[in-house]
Amino acid sequence: MSTSAHIKYPTKVEVVSSFIWKCLIASNKKSNSLLTHIVNLRKRAAPALPENILGNLIWLSSAKNNNTAKSDVVLSDLVNQVRRSILRIDDCFVKRLRGDEGCSLMRKSLKEIGDFCSKGANHYGFSSWCKFGFYDIDFGFGKPIWIPITPINHDLYHTRGALLEEIESLVHRHPSKLSMETFSAQNKGYHAETTVVTYCRNKKDCDDRSKLKILLSFGQHGRELITTELALRILSILSEEEFLSSAYPLNLNNTLDRLVIKIVPMENVNGRKLVEAGDLCERRNGRGVDLNRNWSVDWGKKEKDYDPYEENPGSAPFSEPETQIMRKICASFEPHVWVNVHSGMEASILLLVCLAAALFMPYDHKNTTPEGLPSQRMRLMLEKLNRFQLNDRCLVGSGGGSVGYLAHGTATDYMYDIARVPMSFTFEIYGDSTASSRDCFKMFNPTDITTFNRVLNDWSATFFTLFSLGGVQMKELHPNATASGFEKWVSIDDYLNGYLMERKSRYGKKMEVLELGMQEIRTYFRLFLLSSVLLMFMFCSRISKSGRQIVSAISL
Incomplete structure (x- = not known):
């Protein structure tokens, strides 16, 4: 790879990313694809920004593979595209991002990515921890040799779908002891479901x-x-x-x-x-x-x-x-x-x-x-x-x-x-x-x-x-x-707080729908209680005053 006529001295990030990209192209029916890589903007500014400056100072580079037959995809060509896409994010690009045209430039870049993917292209996102600084940390007993991140061990752990399916199968095999329900609720467009299994040795x-x-x-x-x-x-x-x-x-x-x-x-x-x-x-x-x-x-x-x-x-x-x-x-x-x-x-x-x-x-x-x-x-x-x-x-x-x-x-x-x-x-x-x-x-x-x-x-x-x-x-x-x-x-807040609640059996049949008041109803109810108390207080005050006048008018 290092002697390729297309590119000299490729980095390990460029090579590994391109190799994975090539494999993904070969395994997918679609030939069009887009690779994006996260780029740290700190060192690309002029002058360079400090490495310890806070914030997500990153941007996306993008490389495209257009209508190339799978058999014609060459690894060195992909490496070249990845390198060119990263090199485009230079000090001039960072200067434009920091200037008046920054917002329009960001919108334009993201729109190009979105338009290309909307035409049926596959999108593959990459990032690298190689220069993240983990290996430069020294707490007094030396710098780390290797920073491992342990992935999920699927030989031991179920996926969420597999686990819930296994539980459902368990319930079906033991209907005399187990039953299952699914509860759902939503709030401002966000929806959640929760499965509940009930155990009772004798259902009667x-x-x-x-x-x-x-x-x-x-x-x-x-x-x-x-x-x-x-x-x-x-x-x-x-x-x-x-x-x-x-x-x-x-x-x-x-x-x-x-x-x-x-x-x-x-x-x-x-x-x-x-x-x-x-x-x-x-x-x-x-x-x-x-x-x-x-x-x-x-x-x-x-x-x-x-x-x-x-x-x-x-x-x-x-x-x-x-x-x-x-x-x-x-x-x-x-x-x-x-x-x-x-x-x-x-x-x-x-x-x-x-x-x-x-x-x-x-x-x-x-x-x-x-x-x-x-x-x-x-x-x-x-x-x-x-x-x-x-x-x-x-x-x-x-x-x-x-x-x-x-x-x-x-x-x-x-x-x-x-x-x-x-x-x-x-x-x-x-x-x-x-x-x-x-x-x-x-x-x-x-x-x-x-x-x-x-x-x-x-x-x-x-x-x-x-x-x-x-x-x-x-x-x-x-x-x-x-x-x-x-x-x-149960407080008034606990009673009234909440949104649409839907409860289903494991067969999907709707059992119960409770539409509880939203924030406005709770607020109105509080105002109603407050106004009722004030009216009662005013009414009692008037009775008290009128009672004193009647008593004083009676001659002893």
Whole structure:
């Protein structure tokens, strides 16, 4: 390649990009294609801009392959096109971008790309980390030799579609125990769907108010794939297609007869799509909101270390369809136990102790736990789980008091404070503290089969122990209570907030449509209440004044 008559001294980025482009051309029916490459503008300005200047100072170079037969495509020609496209972004181009014609130049460049692709051409986008500066970082013990980014291991992990399909097949094979529903909601053009699987060993007794109701949510953050795999494992054990390891001798028959369990295997489907498309660090939903900051308890408060990208709470509490769906599931089901399952616990947070898992109870938004006997019982139950099933590997306590930072607007705090779920928990089931912060898949998910199976086995046993202990704890706390006996206070905001909610069965038949008031209705209702109070006050004041006049007129 370096001796080609077409181009001298090609860079590795040019060669590798062109080679991949050539392979894509050969494998596709369409001959027309467009390659774009991200170009760093800092060094191309005159004078060059500092490398540490903040902002996305990048632009797209574009190279076209026009009507060339697949057999005639030569690698050196493609390398030449890639180089020419990158060289066109020079100091003159940057100067024009910074000048008065910058906006029109950007529109023109993007329009050319759009027009070419609209004619049926394939578009292939490339970027390079070769000169990103990772290899120049030195924290005092030398520069890195290799910066790896671990991809999703599809030998271990299902895609979102395959996982949901497998769960649906599981439900169809065990209709006497399992049922499945799909809930959907939308807000300002953004749409989300959530699958919910209900387990009841005897469907005739599912409405028995004496049963312990458990609600489990997995995959609230898209990058935490291991949590959705745990959901599948738990459902497989409940349906008796898989079994707990012999290391966990639990007598489940009597326990499962007394339970109704709702499992949300993948709360954040749209965020998972982004992760599977290559954004392995994405935790937010499909429009950039952290679903575990979008609940109403202490919503929107920002700490000093607040990260607007990672912790975007949304425009208002329950602005996101996913959290609207979860709130409505909770309101209709009225669970006794809630567990929000996460991964990615960092050892550096945990007071330099090499723990990578946690059993958290409220609160997340303050560094204390609730007062009273229920809180003591919750902590006692978590300590038992940690001791007997997890070999004391987990941190136990409140989320806000244990991890070194406060989180506002979380699901677990809402479940405990507003929904009045007596036992509300957050479980962190895995974390790799040795992984780079940029190597998100490795940080949040096991990458080898041994660790993968250990995590699923340990935490499956932990959940089934929780099922057993939960019933005992509820009897001790509320010996005569049923699900309907717990106080449920719902604020006006919680009652009125929300948008179009559609609920379907797994066969696609529409079961229920609830059109709740939007922001305007909530505002009008508040104004109506305020005006009613003011009118009542004025009316009472007039009566009080007229009463005093009548009394004073009577002679004694």
